[in-house]
Amino acid sequence: MANHPDPKHRHTMEETSPRLTLQPDTDGAQVQLLGRWTAARLADPAAWASIQETLAAAAPPVSTAWRWDLQGVERLDHTGAQLLWNAWGRQWPAHVALSPPQRAILERVARFTVEPPAPQKRGAWGLFLLLGSMVLLVTDHLVDVTRLLGQLVLDLRRLIGTPRDGPWRDVSGHLFNIGARALPITALVGFLIGVVLAYLMSQQLRQFGADAFIVNIMGIALIRELGPLLAAILIAGRSGSSITAQIGVMRVTEELDAMRVMGIAHGFRLVLPRAMAMAVAMPLISVWTTLAALLGGMLAADLTIGVTPAFFVEMLPKVTQVSNLTLAVGKSVVFGVLIALIGCHYGLRVKPNTESLGHGTTASVVTSITVVILVDALFAVVFKNVGI
Amino acid sequence: MSAASQSDTPFAISTIMPPSKEPVVQVKKLWSAFKTAGRMAIVHKDLDLTIESGDLLSIVGGSGSGKTVLLRQILGLEQPARGEVTVLGKPAARLGDKGAASRVGMLFQHGALFSAFTVLENIAFPLRELKTLPDALVRDAALVKLQMVGLGPAQAHKMPADLSGGMIKRVALARALIMDPPLLLLDEPTAGLDPDSADAFCALLRSLHRELGLTVVMVTHDLDTLFELSTKVAVLADRHVVVCAAPRDVIAYPHPFIHDFFLGERGQRSMELLREYPFAV
Numbered sequence: 001m002a003n004h005p006d007p008k009h010r011h012t013m014e015e016t017s018p019r020l021t022l023q024p025d026t027d028g029a030q031v032q033l034l035g036r037w038t039a040a041r042l043a044d045p046a047a048w049a050s051i052q053e054t055l056a057a058a059a060p061p062v063s064t065a066w067r068w069d070l071q072g073v074e075r076l077d078h079t080g081a082q083l084l085w086n087a088w089g090r091q092w093p094a095h096v097a098l099s100p101p102q103r104a105i106l107e108r109v110a111r112f113t114v115e116p117p118a119p120q121k122r123g124a125w126g127l128f129l130l131l132g133s134m135v136l137l138v139t140d141h142l143v144d145v146t147r148l149l150g151q152l153v154l155d156l157r158r159l160i161g162t163p164r165d166g167p168w169r170d171v172s173g174h175l176f177n178i179g180a181r182a183l184p185i186t187a188l189v190g191f192l193i194g195v196v197l198a199y200l201m202s203q204q205l206r207q208f209g210a211d212a213f214i215v216n217i218m219g220i221a222l223i224r225e226l227g228p229l230l231a232a233i234l235i236a237g238r239s240g241s242s243i244t245a246q247i248g249v250m251r252v253t254e255e256l257d258a259m260r261v262m263g264i265a266h267g268f269r270l271v272l273p274r275a276m277a278m279a280v281a282m283p284l285i286s287v288w289t290t291l292a293a294l295l296g297g298m299l300a301a302d303l304t305i306g307v308t309p310a311f312f313v314e315m316l317p318k319v320t321q322v323s324n325l326t327l328a329v330g331k332s333v334v335f336g337v338l339i340a341l342i343g344c345h346y347g348l349r350v351k352p353n354t355e356s357l358g359h360g361t362t363a364s365v366v367t368s369i370t371v372v373i374l375v376d377a378l379f380a381v382v383f384k385n386v387g388i
Numbered sequence: 389m390s391a392a393s394q395s396d397t398p399f400a401i402s403t404i405m406p407p408s409k410e411p412v413v414q415v416k417k418l419w420s421a422f423k424t425a426g427r428m429a430i431v432h433k434d435l436d437l438t439i440e441s442g443d444l445l446s447i448v449g450g451s452g453s454g455k456t457v458l459l460r461q462i463l464g465l466e467q468p469a470r471g472e473v474t475v476l477g478k479p480a481a482r483l484g485d486k487g488a489a490s491r492v493g494m495l496f497q498h499g500a501l502f503s504a505f506t507v508l509e510n511i512a513f514p515l516r517e518l519k520t521l522p523d524a525l526v527r528d529a530a531l532v533k534l535q536m537v538g539l540g541p542a543q544a545h546k547m548p549a550d551l552s553g554g555m556i557k558r559v560a561l562a563r564a565l566i567m568d569p570p571l572l573l574l575d576e577p578t579a580g581l582d583p584d585s586a587d588a589f590c591a592l593l594r595s596l597h598r599e600l601g602l603t604v605v606m607v608t609h610d611l612d613t614l615f616e617l618s619t620k621v622a623v624l625a626d627r628h629v630v631v632c633a634a635p636r637d638v639i640a641y642p643h644p645f646i647h648d649f650f651l652g653e654r655g656q657r658s659m660e661l662l663r664e665y666p667f668a669v
Contacts, residue, residue: 039529039567040490043518077568079515082529104599112535116508116527119545353503353549 016074017047020054028065034072037080055087067095076102081109145345151267152275152341159272170273178239178274179281183288186234190289193230194222194296202304211305215312218297219320224387227290228328229376232335234289235282236368240343243274244364247347248357256348266348275340282336283329290328323387331379335372342368410477412571412603413439413462418471420457431457433627435471441570444597444604445632446614449624450645455607458624459573462605463494476571489514493564497575499556501548501563508534508544511562533562538592554585558592565596574606578613590616611650623649 018035031054035041042048068084070076085106090113098106122130159166201217247270250256259266294316301307346364350356420432431454439445447455460466461473464483473480476491483492501510512530515521531541537558548556557577564572577593578586590613597604597617608614614621615635622632625645631638639650 038490039515039518039521040487043520045520048520078532079521079525079529079567082532083525086525086528108536108599109532112532113528114531114535114541116531117541117544351549355504356549 016041017044018042018051018073018080019047020051022054022057028067030067030069032069032072033084034074036075037073037083038075038077039079042080042083051083055083066093068093068097070096070098070102073102076105078105078109081105082113085109085113141345144349145341148267148271148341148345148348152271152337155265155268155272158268167269167273170269171276174274174277175281177242178235178277179285182235182238182281182285185238186231186285186289187292189234190227190230190292191296193226194218194293194298195300197221197226197293198297198300199304202301202307206305211307212311212315214297214301214305214307215315216319218294218301219316220324220388222293222297223290223320223328224324225376225380227293228286228332228335229372230293231286231289231332232282232339232372232376233369235278235285235336236339236372237365239278240339240368241361241365243340243343244347244350244361245357247344248350248360251348251350252352252354252357254352270348271341271344274344275337278336278340279333280336282339283332286328286332286335287325321387327379327383327387331376334375334379338371338375339368342371411438412441412443412476413437413605414474415458415462416472416474418458418461418473419469420454420461420466421469430627432468435624435628437622437629437632439603439605441603442601443620444594444617445606445620445622446618447605447607447622447624448609448614448649450649453624454627455624456575459575459605459607463492463573489569490567491569491571493567493569493572495557495560495564495572495574495577497579499548499560501551501556501560503548506545506547507539507551507559510548510559511566513563514566530562530566533566534559536565536596537562538588553580554582554589557581557589561592561596565600568600570601570603572602572604574604574608576608576610577606578608578610586610586613593617 016036018033018037018041020031020033023030023032035047042051070084073080081102090110092110198214198218201214202211205211205213205217247256250259250270256266259269298309298312301312302309343364346360346367350360415435415437418432418435418437419430420435421428421430423429431452435458437458447458449455457466461468462475462480464473464475464480467481475483501507502513505513508527508530509516511533512526515526515529516523531544534541534544539555539558539562543551543555543559548559551559574593578589581589593604594617596602604617606613606617618635620632621635621638623630623638623641623643623646625643630643630645631641633641638646
């Protein structure tokens with residue numbers, strides 16, 4: 001056993017890769033381990049495959065009878081020791097030659113190798129409890145949103161009482177970020193939707209010779225429905241997510257706790273300015289998007305069916321009542337406040353870890369878009385007699 | 389040769405360490421500079437430091453003396469302005485190449501556990517990323533490391549958010565050690581731990597250092613940790629390493645910072661407390 005090759009003379013990758021040689025003899029086999037039995041070397045697919053092949057033949061009743069020689073091993077780490085220990089069926093073989101440090105590692109692995117605790121399984125009762133916890137979670141969300149809304153109303157009253165103490169700098173900052181910075185993207189999307197809609201409609205209307213009705217359709221559809229909805233969806237994706245992420249990071253970095261300790265209310269300093277900025281910016285962006293869409297529709301109508309821009313502009317006020325615009329602006333204010341509230345709600349619920357932050361941001365965007373569409377449907381039903 | 393005949397030496401220095409004579413970390417003529425408020429602030433100037441294999445070296449220095457920057461440069465996370473940092477015979481910048489976990493382990497100050505993973509997945513992550521080793525082996529190896537740092541298998545499926553500060557440090561240490569790297573770096577290992585946990589963590593570090601034959605480099609402000617663990621202390625002041633020697637020799641070194649740091653009011657007070665209540669500390 002003493003005449004194993006000297007490790008100092010082995011340098012190339014092949015010579016240091018872990019391997020074992022098996023020599024059958026009268027009462028079993030002589031197994032010699034060579035190379036570096038470390039995680040990094042074992043992970044080499046070629047080395048791993050050949051070791052697995054040999055070890056597979058060494059299932060416990062056999063392997064315990066074999067004679068194992070580890071003295072040629074250049075380096076043994078805990079992963080290599082674990083591999084051996086598992087191959088031995090988690091017991092010492094009768095014959096093993098190793099150095100004291102190798103024994104120390106193997107003994108540590110032997111001491112600490114345990115069956116992993118089973119992950120908790122869910123039975124029928126568990127599923128029932130899961131259902132219950134989901135119901136409680138939904139209730140919790142609703143209670144939280146209601147509380148947030150109530151706090152917003154109280155904060156608004158406080159603001160009206162003492163307007164000089166309001167967070168006006170925050171409001172103007174958010175107004176710029178939510179409103180002014182969103183103008184290019186909303187205009188682009190609105191314009192393109194207008195073009196697409198006018199192009200599709202003109203194809204259909206031409207078949208009935210009702211070319212001129214393009215103005216009616218575009219006027220009602222864009223001003224009343226699509227403009228506000230498009231703007232709200234874009235802003236929910238753009239600013240709703242950013243509100244959640246901002247407030248969520250403040251939770252992760254304990255800024256929210258710092259504010260509370262200083263006696264500064266989250267509602268008044270974080271939720272109120274964002275809700276106010278949204279309530280102001282959202283109707284303006286909605287009108288802006290509608291204008292861009294009408295422009296796109298006007299150009300497409302001119303190009304496809306020859307409805308001139310002059311005719312379009314002249315007919316639009318005649319076929320579309322002003323109440324449509326009023327309704328759109330009113331709707332947008334509600335959308336804006338809802339997006340801000342939902343963004344703040346999910347932001348404030350973020351737990352201080354990164355996963356929760358990502359989860360909260362996703363949930364915030366999905367929820368606010370869904371809620372915007374739901375509320376839009378509600379508006380359509382309630383105001384079905386207005387403006388048409 | 390039978391299994392029972394060799395069990396008389398349970399904890400010898402292991403063969404994990406590569407048998408090499410060259411130093412584990414060598415820093416030569418290092419310059420570090422940062423731009424703050426429009427002008428360059430030089431943090432290190434011609435800094436030299438050599439860390440021998442098997443050392444347990446503490447880096448101490450005042451606030452802003454660039455201790456953590458030095459640690460990050462040893463890890464290759466930051467590039468020095470001038471000079472070179474060699475780790476395990478290679479430039480530090482190449483430390484982050486594939487398989488880095490088998491060369492160096494780092495315990496970050498706040499653990500830096502991946503919050504989306506369970507404790508066991510965190511520890512097993514570097515091994516699992518090798519993509520070859522089977523899940524069962526990776527899991528067994530991670531469970532061994534979990535218990536080596538003094539945590540029970542019952543903690544394996546917890547999320548990092550559910551752990552206490554001391555447990556986070558232990559799990560982070562287990563993750564740093566999963567591939568048995570010869571070099572372990574620690575940034576404020578006992579910061580944020582209560583005295584009991586800090587003592588237990590120190591004992592753990594010392595036993596791992598002895599059993600695994602690690603080279604350990606740590607940045608710490610905690611005098612107790614410093615004296616309990618270090619075989620060497622490197623003092624950063626005046627933009628370079630003033631002295632790097634055994635703790636006893638460092639205290640005796642004549643330098644104003646060393647005098648203030650070790651023999652200042654705080655040091656004196658803790659010594660007095662030690663004298664008054666010999667069993668309380």
